[in-house]
Amino acid sequence: MTFLLLIVKNLTRNKIRSVVTALSTMVLVFVCTLVWSILAFLDSVTAEQSQNLKAIVTERWQLPSQMPFAYASSLSEGAASDPDDVQPEDAMTWQFYGGSLDPKNRTRDNSLFAFGLEPDKLLTMMDELDELPPERKAELAAVVDKMRGNRQALIVGRNRLAAINKQVGERIKLFGLNYREIDLEFEIVGVFPEGRYDNAAAFDREYLLAALDAWPATHNGRPHPLAEKTLNLVWLRVPDMQAFTQVDQQIEESPLYASPSVKCETASSGRASFLEAYRDLIWGMRWLLGPAILVTLALVIANAISISVRERRTEFAVLKVLGFRSHHVLLLVLGEALLLGVTAGLLSAGLTYYFVNNVAGGIPFPIAFFQAFYIPLDALGWGAGIGVLTALLGSALPAWSARSVSVSDVFAKVA
C-alpha cells in the first residue's frame, strides 16, 4: 500500500513530464481505438456466419447489379424446379430508387435514396430490423401496416428526415435521379428504428413497377431505359451453409438466368469481395499504422521514464542502502510506467468511447457501404492493454538500469 503511494508520489514529482507522457499516451490510444474499431467492425461483418445465412444474388458481371424484374419470383424460390430442390426460408428483392425534392437544384440535403421492396420484408429480412426487441418491432409493424394499404407510403430514417426537413405525415414529390423521368409522390408514414437505417428510406416495390409499366403510354410505346434492369439484389434466407451451397448450385445451373447471368454469395463473402478494393488500406491500418503507434508510444514512455530514472540514480542507491532489493527498485519503476500507462489508456479509451458513440455519433469513415463506425466496449480493454504493453516495453530498459544501480558507484561520486 505504502509502496503504491510511493509510486504515485513519484509520478507527481515532475508533474509536467507525467502529464505530457499521459497526454501522448491518450492521443495515441485514441488513434489506436479508432483504427481498431474500424478493423474490428470490418472483421465482424466479413466473418462467416454459420447459421441463418443470407444469400445475396446479384448480376454476375456488372456493378451496379441490374437484373430484369422477371428474375424476381424464381430467384426468390432459389430457382427450385425439382421437388428435391432446396427452397429458401424467406426472400426479399431490392430496387434502388434515388430522387430529389428539387428537379433543378439537387443537393445532398434535398435528395433521398430509397429501397423498393415488399413492405412485409422490412420485418423479416432486413439486417438488424429482423432482430428488434419486441416493442420496437411492434412500432415498426405498425408502420408496415400503413404501407400495406398505401403504395405511396414511405418510411424514412430519422437523420434523412431531418436533412430534408420534413415530418411524418407530410407528402413529398421526388424527381427521379437514376430512374430518369420517373417522379414519385410519397406520403411519409413513419421512421425506421434508430440505428442502421437512419439515412435510408423504403417503399413498396409495386409503386415503382407500376410507374415503369405506365411509362410507355406517354412515350410512344417505348419502354423506360431501365425497365429491364430494375432488380438490383435478391436476398435469400437459408438455414445453414449446406443449404446455401445447394441453392447456389440450383441458381448456377438454372437456364433462366442466361443474360444477364447472376451469382450467389453470402453476405460476408459479398462484403469481403467488396472490401477487396480496400485491401491495401486495411492491411496498412492493421499492420503499419497500429504497430507504428505502439512503437511510438513505447518510445515516448521509454524517454520519459529513462530521464526520470537517470535523475534518480542516487535515490535508488539510497533505497538499496535502506534494504530495498533490486526487484523492489525494478517494480518501483515499472509500477510508475504501468500506472501512468493504464490510467491514461483507460481514460483515453473511455473518453473516446463516450464521445464518439454518444456525442459525435460514430466515426465518419465511409469505406465500402459503411458510413460510420462505432467504438465497441472492448475498446476499454484495448486502452488498458495498450497502456500496459507500451508501458512494459518502454520502461523495461530504464527499470533494468535502475535495478542495476550500484551503490558504491553512486556514492563514490557523491562523497
Place this chain on the structure above:
Amino acid sequence: MNGKQPMVLVDRVHKFYQRGSERLDVLDGLTLEVREGEFVGLMGPSGSGKTTLLNLIAGLDKPSQGEVWVGGQRISSMSESQLARWRTAHLGFIFQFYHLLPVLSAYENVELPLLMLHLTASQRRQQVLTALELVGLADRLKHRPGQLSGGQQQRVGIARAIVTDPSLIVADEPTGDLDAKSAVEILDLLEELRKSLHKTIVLVTHDPRAAERADRLLHLDKGRLAGQQQPSPEGVPG
C-alpha cells in the same frame, strides 16, 4: 568496554578498483575491530578510502580480498539480496547529504526501511513515531524534506537509520553539510544513541569536533590505518 566478540571485524581486507588497464588500490590489507557499543571515529585525507571502508562494513560493496564480519555474520560472502535483508535489520546508514526522498514526508521517509520487514501498519506507525520522537521531530511528521532545515533533515536521516533498531550505525560525514550549531546537535544525538541505546557507531568525519566525541579515533592514509588515539586496552592490529 567488554571483551566479547567484536561487533565489526575487518580482516586483512584489500580493495582495488579497475579503471581500464589501471588498478587503483584503495584499501591495502586493512584490519580493524570495533567492539559492541563502541563509537569509532575515522579520519583521513580525501581519497584515502574512508567511504570505501564504510561501504564494506555496510555490505554495500565487497572486498577484493579478505573478510568482513559484522555481528558474527560474514557479510563479505553474502549475496546481494541477503545483504539487502541483512542491512534492513542490522544496519543504519547516515549520509552526509541526508538523501531523503523529496516526495515523501518526514514520516514516510522514516517508514521506508520498515516496508522491507513484515510488520503491520500499526507496528510500523509505532516504530516510526518512536524514532522521530527520539530525534526530537515528533512535531514535523508531515513536513517534506524541502520544508525542513539541514539539521532537521539530518535528524530525519538518523531516525530513518535507527527505525529498524539496528545494532550498528555507520555515518559518512553526517555533519559535513551542517552549520556549527546543527552539527553539535547531531553529534549530541549520536552520542545519546550510543549511551542510551548501546548502538555501535562508526563515524567518518573531517570535523575535529566530531572526532572528539569518538571513543577511539582512527586515521586512514593511503589505504592503511596510520595510528590511533586513546588506544583500546586490548590493542588493535595495524
